[in-house]
Amino acid sequence: MFKLIAVNPDNILASLLYGVTNLFLFPFAELTPTPVSGGMVLQISSVIAVVVYALLAWAVVKLIEMTFYRPRGAIVNVTESMSSEEYTP
DSSP: OTTTTTOOTTSHHHHHHHHHHHHHHGGGTTSSOOOEETTEEOOHHHHHHHHHHHHHHHHHHHHHHHHHOOOOSOOOOOOOOOOTTTOOO
């Protein structure tokens, strides 16, 4: 977002954020061309990285839910079957 609105990269906050996010964006660098216009930069590879990391986070959460899910309430034994004499419609 900072590159899209042409934030000054010499600013302390901007340089700190660029340094931290470069670690996560490194695998996606040079994935797509980066359009530049008047100092503004649209990094399509950064958008792809956000989508990929969001999908990975969703998959991890679902995996944890499936692993540690415990049903609430009493568990009913449904394996017993009724005989034909006990059945009354």
